[in-house]
Amino acid sequence: MSAAPSSGLREHAATVVVSALSTLFAVTLILFTGVMGAAIDPNIIEGSGTFRVMLLMVSAIFILIALYVGAIVTANTFATIIAGRTRTIALYRLVGSTSARIRSRVAAEGLLMGAIGAAIGFALAEGLVFVATTFGPGWGWLPAGREYPLFDPLALLAVVIVALTTWAAAWAGSRRVAAVSPIAATGASVELRPEDARGRSARTVWAWILIAIGVALLAGGILMSVVSPMALGVSFFGGLFSFTGIAVGAHIIMPPVLRLTGKLIDRGPTGSLAAANAVRFPERSARSTIGLVIGVTLVVMFAVAMESYRTMALIAFDADPAMEAALNETLGVTTAIFTGLVGFSAVIAAVGMVNTLSLSVLQRTRELGLLRALGFTGAQVRRMVLAESAQMTFAALGFGLVLGVFYGWVAAQSLIGSEVGFAAPSIPWLMLAGVAVFGIALALIAAAAPARRAVRVSPVTALAID
Structure with a gap:
């Protein structure tokens, strides 16, 4: 017996689009890092063995940002989908299906949609790099007479990471399944009202703890800034903690x-x-x-x-x-x-x-x-x-x-x-x-x-x- 109904294309369109955009962004950055390395004077590359590593580190920062945003968007999308499936899920619970089984089915949907989107994004990125390296020298964008790479194993790793991130986000977004009881089959939504949302004490407490830690670190970083540029590290973690707290306590x-x-x-x-x-x-x-x-x-x-x-x-x-x-x-x-x-x-x-x-x-x-x-x-x-x-x-x-x-x-x-x-x-x-x-x-x-x-x-x- 299936644990949850298959979703329509309309429900998962955003998941596919977000996965495709995240993969397009990640793979394009990785591939163009190789293209940039081939375009720069070989003497510069030989004089700095860390050049490619530095480029990849900068790319990794922005890839992580895109994955972070994409994961939040995907988790929110699946949470909204679950809110609209209340009655169907409740009926499955009524005939004996467990919340864990239903969540596994929803997560599998996320993995499938993430894989489809990642494949689309990978194909688009490869096409973009092919066009750039084929016509770039003639248009004056890239030096002529050099061999530009069209593939990097790290690109496949990015595809896998996007698909797995979508799977994890779908699992996180479906956490509300456990709260759907068989009696909810008479209702139409599991959206929490204001008083119920405020009653989610554990999530609220964690949000305020993260915000408090973040604010303290930000204040410390600002005070340290007048004596040392190392304050940037303290401020970075202050921003990370405080903004994560804001996202959790949204x-x-x-x-x-x-x-x-x-x-x-x-x-x-x-x-x-x-x-x-x-x-x-x-x-x-x-x-x-x-x-x-x-x-x-x-x-x-x-x-x-x-x-x-x-x-x-x-x-x-x-x-x-x-x-x-x-x-x-x-x-x-x-x-x-x-x-x-x-x-x-x-x-x-x-x-x-x-x-x-x-x-x-x-x-x-x-x-x-x-x-x-x-x-x-x-x-x-x-x-x-x-x-x-x-x-x-x-x-x-x-x-x-x-x-x-x-x-x-x-x-x-x-x-x-x-x-x-x-x-x-x-x-x-x-x-x-x-x-x-x-x-x-x-x-x-x-x-x-x-x-x-x-x-x-x-x-x-x-x-x-x-």
């Missing part, structure tokens, strides 16, 4: 932020309903927003860190014009590359948000049908979904901007504070404006398909759903 941290942004759209019946929906089930809202918070935080953090470092370095060198020109040239290129690499993680997070909102609307068919039966027009339902998407996007965007500015300043201060003392953060306003535009566009894109689906809901059909 179910209690995001609702207040959502309520704040909800006041901006709480106009008329559609706005009021949208504002209420975003905080009615805090776990669902947290799953929808935390991935985007991570993506925005990473992008803004790198941009603010680079800009603050440039400003502090100029102070340290007494605003030397030659030094300023060199810094502007070097950091300009570095910032663009780092922002582009980290921005890829933001794209993965955006895919997750779009999918979670789509699944949420798909699972609320009966609710939307009831609204239509009570007199809501299709246009009003569409506006409600758009407003709900805007609320979640702006909450994630605003929170991510605040965190990114703070973490970016701490990084720069910890690195060069011993030369200049305490300095205020430098804000790259153009970059922040670009992030804001990205957020507005995402709010519209994320709600487009769900809004169309919501409008097509027939009141009679929706109310007939068990």
Whole structure:
């Protein structure tokens, strides 16, 4: 007997896309590391035996960031899928299936979707490198007359890691299966209400412990920054612990932020309903927003860190014009590359948000049908979904901007504070404006398909759903 039903393509589309993007990113970085090694003067390579190792270490950092974001998005996707399968899972429990067996089946789905996505991403990366190495010399991108590698064994390792990460994320996202009892077969959702979400004491306690440890380390790193650049190591772990605590405790941290942004759209019946929906089930809202918070935080953090470092370095060198020109040239290129690499993680997070909102609307068919039966027009339902998407996007965007500015300043201060003392953060306003535009566009894109689906809901059909 199967432990859980096979999911439709619609449910797992985001899992395949996220796995493909993560693999494309990882394999492309690994393969282009080899291409860069072949393109650089052999004398430089021979003079530095650690050149390839250093390139791989830098690539590994960004690969880990993409895998981290991808794992969170996948876990949230599967948690949303499980919330919509409550009745089916409960029926399987009723006829004797165990939660462990059901979770194993869900994890197997994750492994299969992750493997499919990883294979697609690997093929795309190989194709990209083939085009670059075939036409690059003719276009002046790469030196001519050299042999460029098209394969690296590490690329296959990346494929395996992405598939296994998706499997682990699916297992983590399906943990709610254990809470589904046979009696839940009469219900339609296992989403926790605010009072129940706050009652998850173990998760909440761990979140606050991680945040407290992180804040203490960040404070220590800031204080140490005026005497030693080694403070960067302390601040790094402070940021890691504190942000992990925020991700773990998103179910209690995001609702207040959502309520704040909800006041901006709480106009008329559609706005009021949208504002209420975003905080009615805090776990669902947290799953929808935390991935985007991570993506925005990473992008803004790198941009603010680079800009603050440039400003502090100029102070340290007494605003030397030659030094300023060199810094502007070097950091300009570095910032663009780092922002582009980290921005890829933001794209993965955006895919997750779009999918979670789509699944949420798909699972609320009966609710939307009831609204239509009570007199809501299709246009009003569409506006409600758009407003709900805007609320979640702006909450994630605003929170991510605040965190990114703070973490970016701490990084720069910890690195060069011993030369200049305490300095205020430098804000790259153009970059922040670009992030804001990205957020507005995402709010519209994320709600487009769900809004169309919501409008097509027939009141009679929706109310007939068990």
